[in-house]
Structures are given as C-alpha cells and as structure tokens.
Amino acid sequence: MADTDHCCSTQLIDGDGEFNVVGLDNFMRTTKFSNCGLSYAVVAIMGPQSSGKSTLLNHLFQTNFREMDAYRGRSQTTKGIWIAHCVGIEPFTIAMDLEGTDGRERGEDDTTFEKQSALFALAIADIVLINMWCHDIGREQAANKPLLKTVFQVMMRLFSPRKTTLLFVIRDKTKTPLEYLEPILREDIQKIWNVVNKPAAHKDTPLSEFFNVEVTALSSYEEKEELFKEQVAQLRQRFFNSIYPGGLAGDRRGVVPASGFSFSAQQIWRVIKENKDLDLPAHKVMVATVRCEEIANEKFCRLSSDEDWLALEEAVQSGSVSGFGRRLSSILETYFSEYDSEATYFDEDVRNAKRKHLESKALDLVHPAYLNLLGHLRFKALENFKSRLEQMLKEGEGFAASGRACTESCMHEFDQGCADAAIKQANWDASKVREKLQRNIDAHILSVRDAKLSELVARYEEKLRQLLCEPVESLFDAAGRDTWASIRKLLRRETETAVLEFSTAITSFELDQPTIESMLQGLRDYARNLVVKKAREEAGKVLILMKDRFSTVFSHDNELMPRVWTGKEDIKTITKDARAASLRLLAVMAAIRLDEKPDKIENIILSSLMEGTVTSPDPLASSTWEEVPPENTLITPVQCKSLWRQFKSETEYTVTQAISAQEAYKRSNNWLPPPWAIVAMVVLGFNEFMLLLRNPLYLMFLFVAFLLSKAMWVQMDVPGQFQHGTLAGLISISSRFLPTVMNLLKRLAEEAQGHRTPESPTQQQSSVAFQSFRNQSQLNPTSSIAQSSVSSNVSVSDSSVEYSSPNLMQRRSTKVQEAELSQ
Ligand SMILES: Nc1nc2c(ncn2[C@@H]2O[C@H](COP(=O)(O)OP(=O)(O)OP(=O)(O)O)[C@@H](O)[C@H]2O)c(=O)[nH]1
Known part of the structure; x- marks a missing residue:
C-alpha cells in the first residue's frame, strides 16, 4: 500500500478497507499532529464520483489530492480514504477525501465500502462537506439522495452522535440565487431525514439534534475558474478557528485528543468493518484508557531510566543524601506533569485513574530508595546517640539526664532527616522507622545502664569483700563468745555504709523505687553471703x-x-x-x-x-x-x-x-649422786682432799678446772641438751664441741712441748669457726638461748605443726619467736 501517493496526502484506508497504520503514524509524526491536544479539526468530503471533491479540497486547503484529468474523461480517481494537512489553517485541520459514491442505491446492506466510509467520516470528522450538483436540488432522482440517506442511516448507529456540521456545497451553481436554492435543499434533506429508519429512542428526534446543516454554493470550476477560486477563498475563511464557538464546528462533541487520533481511527474502522455498533462514548473511554496507559507507561519507563533518578538511587545506596526529597520530588514532578499535559484531553475519570496508577508505580519504584535513606538516617542517629551518650557520661553528666538529652537531640535530627527525605507526591510514613530507632535507643540505654550498674555493683561488692573477708576471717581466728556479735556488728556497719554510698551513686540513673530496693537488697544479700561463705570456709577447717x-x-x-x-x-x-x-x-x-x-x-x-x-x-x-x-x-x-x-x-x-x-x-x-655415795666419797677421798688443800698448785688447778666447767655448762646449755635424754644430750654436745676441744687440747699440748709447727688449713678453719662462734655469742648473747627455746617449743607443739597450715605455722613460729626475743 502506498503511503503517500501525493506529496502531502496520505492514504488512510485503501480501496480494500485496509487501514494504513504506518502511514497515519508517519503523518502524525511529520505534521506534529499528536501535540495538538483538542485543538484540531477534521473536515471530510463525500459526494458522487468525479463531482470535483478533490479539486475543491485542493483549492480550499492547498492540499494535493489526486484530481481527475478533465481531458481524459470522468472516471473514479479516489480509492479509499485519503488525508492531508490543511496548511495555513488554524487550528490544525485535517482534510479527508472519501472515495466517491456511485449514485446507486445498494439497499440496506451496511457492509459496502460507501456506507462504511460514510460512517467513518461521521465518527471522525467535525465538518462533513456534502458535494452535490446544483441541478440535483429538488430532483426526485438526484444523485445525492441515496448518499444523504446513507449518512442519516449510519448516523443512527452512533450511540451518541458528535453533532457533525453538514456543509452542503452546491457545485456549478446557476444564476438562481442561493436564497432560493437553500430552502429547497433543506426541504429535501428534511424529507430524507423523515423517511430514514430511526431507532425508537430517536423516532421524534429532530435533525438539528444530530447535525448542523450549512449550505454554500460554488460556481463551476471548469467554466468560471476565477470566480470559483474567489468563492473557494471566501469559503476557506470559514475554516479558520472552526472549532471555537461560532465556528463551523463550534458545538462539536466528544473529541478525541490528537495523541489518541491514530488509535481512535483504527478502532473505529475496526468496529465499522466488524459491522458492530459504534458506541462513541465507550470508544472514547476505551481510547482514553489505552492512550493514558500508553502515556503512563512511557513516563514510567523514562522515569526508570532517568539519569538523575539513577544517580540519586546510587547515592542512597552508600549513605544519606541531603535534599533527597526535594530532588526526587522534582524528578517525579517532571514525569507526572508530562503525563498530565499529554493526557489532559482524555476522559477525566480514565485520566485520573491512570495517573494514580502511574503515581503508584512510580512511588513503588522510588520507595525502596526512601526506605534505604531512612535506614541510613536511623543508623546515623543511633551512632550519634551512642557517641554523644558516651561523651556526656565521660563528662560526668547524670545517666538518665544524658540519656534523655541525647535521645531528644538524635530524634530531632532523625525527624529533620525524614522531613528532608519526604516527597511532595506521597505522604510516606516514617513512623515505623522512627519507632524502631526509638526502640534501638531504648535498648542501648538499657544495655549501657545495665553495664554501668553492673560495674557499680561489682565495685561495691569488691569493696564489701575487702571490708568484710579479712576482718571476718580474723574474727573467726580469734573465735570466742563475742565472735558472732562482732561479725553482726561489722556486717551491719559495712553493709549500711556501702548501701548508703551505693544508693547515692545510682541516683543519677533515676531508677524506679522497686528496682532500687531490689539492688540495695542485692548488695545486702551479697554482704551477708560473703560472711556466710567465709563462715563455711572456716567451718571446713x-x-x-x-x-x-x-x-x-x-x-x-x-x-x-x-x-x-x-x-x-x-x-x-x-x-x-x-x-x-x-x-x-x-x-x-x-x-x-x-x-x-x-x-x-x-x-x-x-x-x-x-x-x-x-x-x-x-x-x-x-x-x-x-x-x-x-x-x-x-x-x-x-x-x-x-x-x-x-x-x-x-x-x-x-x-x-x-x-x-x-x-x-x-x-x-637431779644430777647429784645419792647421799650414801657422797658419804663414801668423803670417807674414802679424805686423804686426797687434804693433799689438795695442802698443795696450793693443785688447789689453783682445781679452781681453774671448775671455772672452765662452769663456763662450758652455761655456754652449752647442758640441762637443755639433756631434756631429750642423756644420749641425745651427749651426742649433741659432743658433735658441737668435740672438734674444737680436741683442737684446743692439741694446741695446748703442742705449746707445752714447745714445738710450734705451722697451722694446717683444717686447723685454721677450725680456729676461725671457733672464733666466729665466740664472736656471735658475744654479739647476740640470747641467740643460742632463743635457739634452744625454739627447738624445745617446736618439740612440744610437734603435733600442731604437723596439722597446721603453712601460714598458721609461720604465725605460730613468729609469735613464739617474738615472745622469746622480747623476753
Ligand atoms: N463541471 C465541473 N467540473 C468540475 C468542477 N470541479 C472539477 N471538475 C472536474 O471534474 C472532474 C473530476 O474532478 P475530481 O476533482 O477528480 O473529482 P472527484 O469527485 O474528486 O472524483 P473522484 O474522486 O474520482 O470521485 C475533473 O475533470 C475536474 O476538472 C466543477 O466545479 N464543475
């Protein structure tokens, strides 16, 4: 199918009834017809074949419809329906050239192209030019009679006619003035209207309800071309501002917006071809539905791939974005207002419904980003809260007051963030996120409070432990009649002091009374349990x-x-x-x-x-x-x-x-011999005793021997050594002094012999040891006594040492040593 047979005209429907969708879309694109909204008019022309329809349109609208070559004779040139843009006429006007009628009645069959095209023209066009020969007016067998009948009949099939303007163009007018012709024509029209079969609803409906009837007459183009052109030029003026009140199509109804024209025309033609009734209001809603949906989808697609939106969405992934609400609102507004302007002329209900749908889809698209942003805001607010609370607590502010102040400031910041993120097009609810933030903050406060309180409790428990454990242990060590009274007193005093200090310390937490009571009781219980535990420990040993x-x-x-x-x-x-x-x-x-x-x-x-x-x-x-x-x-x-x-x-x-x-x-x-032995000694040793008394040297020797013995007796603590038995005493004394005595005696012997030999190393050591022992004895006369006392005591308390703990032993030893040393 040829799209454009002429340079400016487009075949809309070909002779076989095929709709040229591509051609129409191309026409709409090249002429920018889609942008016209409702400001456009469609002028169709119908009439007998070769009645000069194309010639008239071409002269009237400067179009280029194919005309029949006059020199080649009359034959049908226009096949199907053609459209062209009427250049220079405002508003945008489309001329529609219909295939000529053949002037023969074809009965009531609605399926002929003639009737279909007539119905199409009535459904689409605002003004229908009815081309007719002047000499047909008033004639019973006029060629236009079946045409008019067709027009009126198909009009009945439109549920709600558009009040089309029928402009009768009388061609080749004679000298008879139009004033005489017009009434005859109107009478003819009325007669036809009267005989047309009408549905019961329109039985008495006047013609004027459906049509505006206008009549004009033109001179013959072939015979009076100049006059023809002059009259056409005058007629052309009537098409300017034709859609406005007072214009040729001033009271038209049910106009489909230009952007829906293509779809609308296709649908109308489809319905006509299917020989179904053409419900124009329903059609209009249907066109609006389809077109609004198309517009909405297109806006949504463009929004989805909008660079600003994608940048915003990406930015929100990684953190909060300031001015989010303002930027998103502006992006959304662009597409919503574009929709509004493009869908403005479509059925209001449909338009609004589709807008709502578009809004809903668009908001669904952007809502996750909003939620993402709220998540960032919540996170940020919570982090700020944590750090601020920590800072305030470090500065020594009261816990509950700090919690309140930080909560207030952070919630305020969050609210501001939410306000910044809000968009004009939706009343998104941030309350759930806010509640979650509040819950997070509360939980954090609670956890920090618990940690701080636990720390405080632990500190006071440790304090109590230090104040109670050792004193209680010491009281048990010295267990006596007053032990438990003292423990009670100690426990009461330390507990109450700690409880008092603790209750002061927790004032800033502003805890409720039952909690305070329970914590204080906990501290009291802890102190009591400490004592109980200590008592059990002590009881265990x-x-x-x-x-x-x-x-x-x-x-x-x-x-x-x-x-x-x-x-x-x-x-x-x-x-x-x-x-x-x-x-x-x-x-x-x-x-x-x-x-x-x-x-x-x-x-x-x-x-x-x-x-x-x-x-x-x-x-x-x-x-x-x-x-x-x-x-x-x-x-x-x-x-x-x-x-x-x-x-x-x-x-x-x-x-x-x-x-x-x-x-x-x-x-x-008891070392003295028995009395009978003493008497025997005195009797038997009397002579020796007297010899000693008589010899002063012997007496002196005896005296020196006595002194030496006495010194050794005292020095060696002979009675002490013999406490453990005679044998033990002898061994102990001999092991300590025998080498020294032997050395001493040896030296004395050597000196007596007068042979002074050099001292052997062993002798030297022995001499040094003896000297050191003497020195030690002189420096610390009590040490040997103390030593012997300790050893005696250890022997007494052997069994206790055996069972006592090491520290107990040490304590005991120390006590004993101290006592002895002080003695
Ligand atoms: N007598 C007369 N002939 C005219 C007039 N205008 C055009 N014609 C001639 O009529 C013949 C047909 O002209 P078209 O304009 O092709 O007529 P048409 O109605 O478009 O023809 P179809 O589209 O084939 O039905 C041409 O030879 C024209 O020169 C007119 O006003 N009077």
Missing part, C-alpha cells in the same frame, strides 16, 4: 583451728609466754583448759548466727563433750541443732561429735610429749 587453739592454749601460759615444762605445771588442768577453748571454738563455728537468735550450742557441746554429761537422748546424736535452721547449720551435732573424737586423738600426742618433757626436765635437774 575447724579441726585445724581447734588444734591450733589447743596448741596455743596448751603451749602458752596466761601471759602468752611459751611454756617450759619444768615439772611444776598441772598438765591435766592445762589440757582441760585447752580442750575447752577448742570446744568453744567448735561451738562458734557450728552455726551461722547473723540473725541474733540465742542458741544453746556451746552449752550442749561443752556439757556433752567436755564434761561428758550423759543425757538421754544424746543432744549430739542429731543432724540439726535445736532452734537453728538447717541453712544456718555449719557443723551438725553428729559432725561435732566425730570432730571431737578426731581432735582428741590428734592432740593426745602433744599432751604425752609435754608429760615426757616434764619428766626429762626433772631428771636433768
């Missing part, structure tokens, strides 16, 4: 403590001086006292008495174990103490009993040792 107590009492006198078992001591009483002291310690350790409730544990223990009072039933044959709840019991009565047995068996050795030491001491002090 009660046997050692008892033995330690026993040793302390047993091995020291009332002035805490180490005992020397001289034989005068009442070991039985001392043992009893020491055991009683140990049992009192056991009684102290047997139960926790933090609640100041009196009990009879000490009485029970002392009477049952110490005094051996037998009562029935045995108060110690139980696993609970009377008046003491099980959780406060540290050592059950039964355990006390078994501990006592173990204690007694383990301390027995100490007592035995003490008795042995006492007997040894007695033996070592």
Whole structure:
C-alpha cells in the first residue's frame, strides 16, 4: 500500500478497507499532529464520483489530492480514504477525501465500502462537506439522495452522535440565487431525514439534534475558474478557528485528543468493518484508557531510566543524601506533569485513574530508595546517640539526664532527616522507622545502664569483700563468745555504709523505687553471703583451728609466754583448759548466727563433750541443732561429735610429749649422786682432799678446772641438751664441741712441748669457726638461748605443726619467736 501517493496526502484506508497504520503514524509524526491536544479539526468530503471533491479540497486547503484529468474523461480517481494537512489553517485541520459514491442505491446492506466510509467520516470528522450538483436540488432522482440517506442511516448507529456540521456545497451553481436554492435543499434533506429508519429512542428526534446543516454554493470550476477560486477563498475563511464557538464546528462533541487520533481511527474502522455498533462514548473511554496507559507507561519507563533518578538511587545506596526529597520530588514532578499535559484531553475519570496508577508505580519504584535513606538516617542517629551518650557520661553528666538529652537531640535530627527525605507526591510514613530507632535507643540505654550498674555493683561488692573477708576471717581466728556479735556488728556497719554510698551513686540513673530496693537488697544479700561463705570456709577447717587453739592454749601460759615444762605445771588442768577453748571454738563455728537468735550450742557441746554429761537422748546424736535452721547449720551435732573424737586423738600426742618433757626436765635437774655415795666419797677421798688443800698448785688447778666447767655448762646449755635424754644430750654436745676441744687440747699440748709447727688449713678453719662462734655469742648473747627455746617449743607443739597450715605455722613460729626475743 502506498503511503503517500501525493506529496502531502496520505492514504488512510485503501480501496480494500485496509487501514494504513504506518502511514497515519508517519503523518502524525511529520505534521506534529499528536501535540495538538483538542485543538484540531477534521473536515471530510463525500459526494458522487468525479463531482470535483478533490479539486475543491485542493483549492480550499492547498492540499494535493489526486484530481481527475478533465481531458481524459470522468472516471473514479479516489480509492479509499485519503488525508492531508490543511496548511495555513488554524487550528490544525485535517482534510479527508472519501472515495466517491456511485449514485446507486445498494439497499440496506451496511457492509459496502460507501456506507462504511460514510460512517467513518461521521465518527471522525467535525465538518462533513456534502458535494452535490446544483441541478440535483429538488430532483426526485438526484444523485445525492441515496448518499444523504446513507449518512442519516449510519448516523443512527452512533450511540451518541458528535453533532457533525453538514456543509452542503452546491457545485456549478446557476444564476438562481442561493436564497432560493437553500430552502429547497433543506426541504429535501428534511424529507430524507423523515423517511430514514430511526431507532425508537430517536423516532421524534429532530435533525438539528444530530447535525448542523450549512449550505454554500460554488460556481463551476471548469467554466468560471476565477470566480470559483474567489468563492473557494471566501469559503476557506470559514475554516479558520472552526472549532471555537461560532465556528463551523463550534458545538462539536466528544473529541478525541490528537495523541489518541491514530488509535481512535483504527478502532473505529475496526468496529465499522466488524459491522458492530459504534458506541462513541465507550470508544472514547476505551481510547482514553489505552492512550493514558500508553502515556503512563512511557513516563514510567523514562522515569526508570532517568539519569538523575539513577544517580540519586546510587547515592542512597552508600549513605544519606541531603535534599533527597526535594530532588526526587522534582524528578517525579517532571514525569507526572508530562503525563498530565499529554493526557489532559482524555476522559477525566480514565485520566485520573491512570495517573494514580502511574503515581503508584512510580512511588513503588522510588520507595525502596526512601526506605534505604531512612535506614541510613536511623543508623546515623543511633551512632550519634551512642557517641554523644558516651561523651556526656565521660563528662560526668547524670545517666538518665544524658540519656534523655541525647535521645531528644538524635530524634530531632532523625525527624529533620525524614522531613528532608519526604516527597511532595506521597505522604510516606516514617513512623515505623522512627519507632524502631526509638526502640534501638531504648535498648542501648538499657544495655549501657545495665553495664554501668553492673560495674557499680561489682565495685561495691569488691569493696564489701575487702571490708568484710579479712576482718571476718580474723574474727573467726580469734573465735570466742563475742565472735558472732562482732561479725553482726561489722556486717551491719559495712553493709549500711556501702548501701548508703551505693544508693547515692545510682541516683543519677533515676531508677524506679522497686528496682532500687531490689539492688540495695542485692548488695545486702551479697554482704551477708560473703560472711556466710567465709563462715563455711572456716567451718571446713575447724579441726585445724581447734588444734591450733589447743596448741596455743596448751603451749602458752596466761601471759602468752611459751611454756617450759619444768615439772611444776598441772598438765591435766592445762589440757582441760585447752580442750575447752577448742570446744568453744567448735561451738562458734557450728552455726551461722547473723540473725541474733540465742542458741544453746556451746552449752550442749561443752556439757556433752567436755564434761561428758550423759543425757538421754544424746543432744549430739542429731543432724540439726535445736532452734537453728538447717541453712544456718555449719557443723551438725553428729559432725561435732566425730570432730571431737578426731581432735582428741590428734592432740593426745602433744599432751604425752609435754608429760615426757616434764619428766626429762626433772631428771636433768637431779644430777647429784645419792647421799650414801657422797658419804663414801668423803670417807674414802679424805686423804686426797687434804693433799689438795695442802698443795696450793693443785688447789689453783682445781679452781681453774671448775671455772672452765662452769663456763662450758652455761655456754652449752647442758640441762637443755639433756631434756631429750642423756644420749641425745651427749651426742649433741659432743658433735658441737668435740672438734674444737680436741683442737684446743692439741694446741695446748703442742705449746707445752714447745714445738710450734705451722697451722694446717683444717686447723685454721677450725680456729676461725671457733672464733666466729665466740664472736656471735658475744654479739647476740640470747641467740643460742632463743635457739634452744625454739627447738624445745617446736618439740612440744610437734603435733600442731604437723596439722597446721603453712601460714598458721609461720604465725605460730613468729609469735613464739617474738615472745622469746622480747623476753
Ligand atoms: N463541471 C465541473 N467540473 C468540475 C468542477 N470541479 C472539477 N471538475 C472536474 O471534474 C472532474 C473530476 O474532478 P475530481 O476533482 O477528480 O473529482 P472527484 O469527485 O474528486 O472524483 P473522484 O474522486 O474520482 O470521485 C475533473 O475533470 C475536474 O476538472 C466543477 O466545479 N464543475
């Protein structure tokens, strides 16, 4: 199919009824017809074949429709329907040249091209020129009669006619003036209208309801060409501003916007060809629907690939973007307003519905970026909150006040960010993200608060631990009647001080009263548990403590001086006292008495174990103490009993040792021979005694020997050495002094012989050792005594050393040494 047979005209529908979509689109593009909106008019011409239709259009609108060559005779030249742009006429006007009618009636068959094209022209055109020969007016067999009948009949098939202007152009007018011709023509038209079959709804509808009838007459183009052109030029003027009120098509209805013209024309022709009724209002809605959708889709596609939008979307991926809302609003506005301007002339309801759809799609497209941005804003606000809170807390601000201030500032910043991100086209709701931020902030505050409070609690717990543990341990070490009272007092004092300080420290957290109470109670419980734990620890080593107590009492006198078992001591009483002291310690350790409730544990223990009072039933044959709840019991009565047995068996050795030491001491002090031996010595040695008295040299020798013996006696602590038995004493003394004495005697012998030989290295060493010992003795006269005292005490408390812990041993040794040194 040829698109453009003439340079400016386009075949819209060919002789076979094929619609030239490409040609029409090309026409619309080249003439920029699509941009005309509603400001355009369509002028169609119909009439008998070779009645000069193309000639008239060409002269009227400066178009170039093909005309018949007059010299080649009358034959049909125009096939199908052609269109052309009427250059120079405002508004944009399209001329439509229809194939000529053949002047014969074809019955009621609507499928002929003649009727189809007539219906198409009536549905599309605002003005229809009916070309007719002047001599046909008033004639019964006029060629235009079937044409008019066709026009009126098809008009009935349009549900809502467009009020088309029918401009009757009388060709080859005679001298008869138009004033005479027009009424005859109108009468002819009315007659035809009257006989046309009309639907019941339009039975009495006047012609004027459907048509504006205008009549004009032109002289013959062939015979009076100049006059013809003059009249055509005048007629042309009537097509200027034809669509405005008062114009040829001033009261037209149901115009399809120019951008929908192509689609509309195609659809109309399709419906006509399918021989269906042409519901113009429905068609208009359909055209609007299709076109608005097309426009909306096109806008959406362009928005999706808009460079500004893509840049914005990318920027939002990596962080917050300032001015997001303003920039996005502007981008969206561009496409929405383009849609509005392009769809403005389409059916309002359809247009609005499609706009909403476009908005919804566009907003769906950009909404993720908005959410992304809100995510950044939320993250940023939360991070700012964290750092600000930390800073304020570092500066010493109160916790709750800092939390409030930081929350307020960060939420305000977030709100500002949201306002900046908001777009004009939608009322996006940031409240969910805001709530999430608030939740995040609250959770952070809570976690920081918990951490700070835990830190504070730990600090006070550590403080309590330091204030309570050692003093409590020390009180247990010195366990006595007042131990638990002292512990209670200590616990109360330190706990209340700590609680007071702690409650002041947590004021800035502005906690609710129940929480404060629970925390303070927690601290009190902690302190109490510390003491309980310590008490359990000490109770766990009660046997050692008892033995330690026993040793302390047993091995020291009332002035805490180490005992020397001289034989005068009442070991039985001392043992009893020491055991009683140990049992009192056991009684102290047997139960926790933090609640100041009196009990009879000490009485029970002392009477049952110490005094051996037998009562029935045995108060110690139980696993609970009377008046003491099980959780406060540290050592059950039964355990006390078994501990006592173990204690007694383990301390027995100490007592035995003490008795042995006492007997040894007695033996070592009783060194004089028996009286009968002394008498025998005096009787038998009388002569020798007298010899000594008579010889002063012997007397002097005896005196010197006595002094030396005495010195050695004292120096070597001979009685002390013999405390452990005679043999041990002899070995100890001989091992210490024999080499020295031997050397001394050797030297004396050598000197007596007068042979002074050089000293051997061994002799030199011995001499130096002897000298050092003497010096030491002179410098620290007590050291040897102290040494011997310590060794004696260690021997007494052997058993206690065996069971005591190292520090206890050290403590004991130190105590003993100190006491001895001060002595
Ligand atoms: N008598 C007379 N002849 C005319 C007039 N105008 C044009 N013609 C002649 O009529 C013949 C047909 O002219 P067209 O303009 O081709 O007529 P048409 O109606 O377009 O023809 P089809 O499209 O084939 O139906 C030509 O030879 C014209 O010169 C006129 O006003 N009077």
